[in-house]
Amino acid sequence: MKAPLIRLVNVSKVYGLGENQVQALQNVSLEIQPGEYCAIMGASGSGKSTAMNIIGCLDRPTTGDYYLQGENVARCSSAQLAHIRNQQIGFVFQQFHLLPQLTALENVMLPLVYAGVPPRERQQRARLALEQVGLGHRLHNKPNQLSGGQQQRVAIARAMVNQPALLLADEPTGALDSRTSQEVMDLFAELHQQGVTIVMVTHEADIARRAERIIWFRDGQVLHDHLRPDDVYQAIRAM
Amino acid sequence: MDIRESLSMALRTLAAHRLRSFLTVLGIVIGNAAVIAMVGVGQAAQRYTAEQLASLGTNVLFVVPGREDARRRGIEPPATLTWEDAQAIAAQVPTVRWVAAQINESALASYGNRTTPTAVTGTVPDFFRVQSFDLQQGRFFHELDVQRQGRVVVLGSDLAAKLFGDRSPIGERIRLRNLSFEVIGVLAPKGAFLGTNRDDAAYIPLTTMAYQLTGRRSPYGLTVAFISVSARDEASVSAAQFQITNLLRRRHKIVDEDDFYIRTQKEAVAIAGNITGVLTILLAATAGISLLVGGIGIMNIMLVSVTERTQEIGLRKAVGATEGDILQQFLLEAIVLAVAGGILGTAVGTLGLIGIGWVTPLQAQVSWEAVILAVGVSGTIGLVFGVAPAQRAAQLDPIVALRST
Numbered sequence: 001m002k003a004p005l006i007r008l009v010n011v012s013k014v015y016g017l018g019e020n021q022v023q024a025l026q027n028v029s030l031e032i033q034p035g036e037y038c039a040i041m042g043a044s045g046s047g048k049s050t051a052m053n054i055i056g057c058l059d060r061p062t063t064g065d066y067y068l069q070g071e072n073v074a075r076c077s078s079a080q081l082a083h084i085r086n087q088q089i090g091f092v093f094q095q096f097h098l099l100p101q102l103t104a105l106e107n108v109m110l111p112l113v114y115a116g117v118p119p120r121e122r123q124q125r126a127r128l129a130l131e132q133v134g135l136g137h138r139l140h141n142k143p144n145q146l147s148g149g150q151q152q153r154v155a156i157a158r159a160m161v162n163q164p165a166l167l168l169a170d171e172p173t174g175a176l177d178s179r180t181s182q183e184v185m186d187l188f189a190e191l192h193q194q195g196v197t198i199v200m201v202t203h204e205a206d207i208a209r210r211a212e213r214i215i216w217f218r219d220g221q222v223l224h225d226h227l228r229p230d231d232v233y234q235a236i237r238a239m
Numbered sequence: 240m241d242i243r244e245s246l247s248m249a250l251r252t253l254a255a256h257r258l259r260s261f262l263t264v265l266g267i268v269i270g271n272a273a274v275i276a277m278v279g280v281g282q283a284a285q286r287y288t289a290e291q292l293a294s295l296g297t298n299v300l301f302v303v304p305g306r307e308d309a310r311r312r313g314i315e316p317p318a319t320l321t322w323e324d325a326q327a328i329a330a331q332v333p334t335v336r337w338v339a340a341q342i343n344e345s346a347l348a349s350y351g352n353r354t355t356p357t358a359v360t361g362t363v364p365d366f367f368r369v370q371s372f373d374l375q376q377g378r379f380f381h382e383l384d385v386q387r388q389g390r391v392v393v394l395g396s397d398l399a400a401k402l403f404g405d406r407s408p409i410g411e412r413i414r415l416r417n418l419s420f421e422v423i424g425v426l427a428p429k430g431a432f433l434g435t436n437r438d439d440a441a442y443i444p445l446t447t448m449a450y451q452l453t454g455r456r457s458p459y460g461l462t463v464a465f466i467s468v469s470a471r472d473e474a475s476v477s478a479a480q481f482q483i484t485n486l487l488r489r490r491h492k493i494v495d496e497d498d499f500y501i502r503t504q505k506e507a508v509a510i511a512g513n514i515t516g517v518l519t520i521l522l523a524a525t526a527g528i529s530l531l532v533g534g535i536g537i538m539n540i541m542l543v544s545v546t547e548r549t550q551e552i553g554l555r556k557a558v559g560a561t562e563g564d565i566l567q568q569f570l571l572e573a574i575v576l577a578v579a580g581g582i583l584g585t586a587v588g589t590l591g592l593i594g595i596g597w598v599t600p601l602q603a604q605v606s607w608e609a610v611i612l613a614v615g616v617s618g619t620i621g622l623v624f625g626v627a628p629a630q631r632a633a634q635l636d637p638i639v640a641l642r643s644t
Contacts, residue, residue: 058557058637079561086559093641097554101255113244114559158558 006032011064024050039208042217090159094174098143129157149180169200249571263540264580266533271584273526281519283603288511302466322461334475339366340463350402361448377424392420397438534620541628553640566633573625581617
């Protein structure tokens, strides 16, 4: 059996102190295999964002262990986490988070800068990544000269430029209209075809249906682990 | 991350916000310009006074009546320095070459219908040698003029121009306090000395001054304002000082405190140097404060900038920037701003100095020490005041940073 890419073991996350304590995650255990395409769903406050932050190494669990590619990252220092985010995880955000003063090419080069890749190679790889998302003709445009869909594609190129094991998307279509949303989803499907592991947080059932597995969070726990996309509407009705 | 990488990133960011960057460094620019200009002016003033004192003539000593600290005590002892003292110095002290006693008064000088107030100095022929005056035309007065209380006058070039315009005044008669004097010479321009214009002056024999113009007599004889003495050479200045002191003590029958004091030119230069040195420090300190304020301005704007760029910081952290990377980036931005401000301020200060050189006699120069100090201090200020904002940026939680909109 293949080793899981992501393995959460009894992960709990508590925010705040004393009476204001909020239990965001309660003993969550979860495995995601390499090459899977998962959607994480749940109401707001269900813990899906917290789970996403922990999986993305932006946050550490209060208790429990998190193995990423077999390595326990739950107790890594913040500098080590920064390195892991740089090398193994690509992020796509709802608000794109492109730096406005940089061109598309420079935005895509950013992870390579922090990876210490020499400038020439950086340029080549960033250009290649942008060509793959169909923006080879927009290398030197600033974000404000690009449409929302194009900006999100630049962000995806940036996420993929370091060839991470995991693509982590937080409401990737939240700021897009339905047509460009579908374009972005097509791009995700393409990446999935190429063997990239994708974990995507969304509250839109239509978007979640594009994944092959849906993980449903509720009250800080996993309600459904292996929900099939076809059953998503049924699950919503059952709520 | 590589420091050059951070540097180019900092430059990109600053260039993207040109106006803000400029306004941020304005405080540092002004502070630096002030330091450069003030130190330049201070040093120029120092040089200027030194030159002025040197223009008095070399190896000069001044014998001044009164006690050195009389002003501090508030009691002015009787002025007991007389022309006889001056003659005794000339006759008995072997290390002096020329001795010139003088009395200073102000009076109205008139020629025809022109009248002008001027400074009148009563003195002896040696005065022109001690103070190294040159003649433009005519002659100085002689020993004989002094003995006879001759009504002759040597004019400074400005006074001559005021009274006579372009005409030659030689042989004409002017009136000083309603006494008629024959003009026998006009001096070459000498320039101002510490604020007194020595060209707007009239020089008459000491005796004429004492017995005819002021009429002031004292029980001690013909008292004088001070005596300037020229020593034989530079090496004999201190010997002359010693010998004159002894001679005058004997003549004045002094047992405890002297009723005169002697200033050498070197001392005068040193005193003036002290005064202008303190002035320079004062100016530089004032300018330094504006530099400090400029630094606080940088910190202020950088803190605002960190708040504004929260998302950028979050994103950079998400794609792999460590706290150290972020710290380095923001620190570099602050330092680049401050150093750029320092260089710009140096340029402005230099221009200011050139301007000052045009409108005043101070030939101010940019001092390299001041430039290095100002730019170095600016960089340090950037570093010091950049730490707080940079730390705040580095410690931002990426989750919070990414969520903020």
